[in-house]
Amino acid sequence: MNFIRQFFGVLVVGLSGITQRIAPVLTIIIGVTCAVGVLVSMLAMGTGARREEMGDVRDDRVILATTGGRVWQSDISREEAAAILGMPGILKGAQGEPVVVFESEVPIEGRRRVTGNRIYFPLIGTTQTITQYLPEMRFTSGRMFQSGLHELIASNPCARQFTGFEIGDRRSIHGGNWIIVGHFDKGQAQQCVVYADVDSIMSTFGRNTYSSVSVRLQSSAQFEAFRDAVGANPSLHLEAHRERGVMQDEFKQLNAILNFVSYFVGTIMAIGATLGAVNSLYAIVDSRRRELATLRAMGFGSAAIVASLLCESMLLAIPGALLGSALASVMFNGLAASPFGYSFQLTVTPALAMIGVIWALAMGFLGGLLPALRAARVPVTTALRAI
Numbered sequence: 001m002n003f004i005r006q007f008f009g010v011l012v013v014g015l016s017g018i019t020q021r022i023a024p025v026l027t028i029i030i031g032v033t034c035a036v037g038v039l040v041s042m043l044a045m046g047t048g049a050r051r052e053e054m055g056d057v058r059d060d061r062v063i064l065a066t067t068g069g070r071v072w073q074s075d076i077s078r079e080e081a082a083a084i085l086g087m088p089g090i091l092k093g094a095q096g097e098p099v100v101v102f103e104s105e106v107p108i109e110g111r112r113r114v115t116g117n118r119i120y121f122p123l124i125g126t127t128q129t130i131t132q133y134l135p136e137m138r139f140t141s142g143r144m145f146q147s148g149l150h151e152l153i154a155s156n157p158c159a160r161q162f163t164g165f166e167i168g169d170r171r172s173i174h175g176g177n178w179i180i181v182g183h184f185d186k187g188q189a190q191q192c193v194v195y196a197d198v199d200s201i202m203s204t205f206g207r208n209t210y211s212s213v214s215v216r217l218q219s220s221a222q223f224e225a226f227r228d229a230v231g232a233n234p235s236l237h238l239e240a241h242r243e244r245g246v247m248q249d250e251f252k253q254l255n256a257i258l259n260f261v262s263y264f265v266g267t268i269m270a271i272g273a274t275l276g277a278v279n280s281l282y283a284i285v286d287s288r289r290r291e292l293a294t295l296r297a298m299g300f301g302s303a304a305i306v307a308s309l310l311c312e313s314m315l316l317a318i319p320g321a322l323l324g325s326a327l328a329s330v331m332f333n334g335l336a337a338s339p340f341g342y343s344f345q346l347t348v349t350p351a352l353a354m355i356g357v358i359w360a361l362a363m364g365f366l367g368g369l370l371p372a373l374r375a376a377r378v379p380v381t382t383a384l385r386a387i
Helices: 001-014 018-054 078-084 158-159 198-204 221-234 243-250 250-287 288-295 302-332 348-375 380-385
Strands: 059-066 102-110 118-126 139-144 150-157 169-173 176-186 194-197 212-216 238-242
Touching: 001 018, 018 194, 018 243, 018 348, 059 243, 059 250, 078 102, 078 194, 078 212, 102 169, 102 198, 118 198, 150 158, 150 212, 158 176, 194 380, 212 250, 221 238, 238 243, 243 250, 250 302, 250 348, 288 302, 302 348
Parallel strands: 118 194, 150 176
Antiparallel strands: 059 212, 059 238, 102 118, 102 212, 139 176, 150 194, 169 176
């Protein structure tokens, strides 16, 4: 009798008796469900964060930074800014102006509506071209700020999460009163973002340089030509970066932390579920001693028995994986989270469900390995006398 026939023979016999061993089988399924549910839920944080940070990224947008410096923390003079406006490949706006955004950031304080806790986030001084640079930006109420005035526009998450961001509210910033004049949505972003006129911000805080410059190109194919033109201009000490690369670098550390936490917690749960599976499978093997002894007496080899018991263990883990992924999707998909002050929505995807299935198969394999080896090592005579 060849190995394949023996393998499937033992597997069919084992699966047909599941209803007679319902308690240990349910123990395995429940343990795997909890472990996979926790893992998928935790990984959904990283998936949600990546979707938040990359969802609105465009390949025709470029961010300029001081050579060797950090993006968004540069010192770009007004002379350099004027030179940038004449660079080739820049998209022209409705009035023929280049779609270039000059920004300067300052921290402001907000109070959460629910807890009253204080949190600091950037107030971004920017130019009127921001609406053309960000076509995903849509006003839901109010209007755009006017140049030269102490006016603010806030994203809708600001109004939902913090006090003092309703239209008409006044905020004290550096000794002056600034009024909220508009609310907007910014694509998939769930962050609180506040914009004001960059010249007003720089005048208020006594600044003479921009912290960053962003450019929208005519097409993504213009990037190399634009980058080369910036590098060839002796008056510019800047380097051009694609927006996609900048966003990936900025959130690399956050993603690494979220993934570490997810797999660390998931591993602890998996160890517990695997130990539970080992105990349950030992009980299943002990209840099948007569059956396994009879099969070995009929000529079934130890290798076929081990392989079939491992396969059975892994098959028992699959319902737990599917159930755990489904529960994670129902309970956590779309749930808002704000770890480390960064807001996003948890996202459960088919890829995460597949990771859950692979995780469960690994638990099933490890949990079934020792019981399967034990079943294969018991002599036929000893197994028969034990009944």
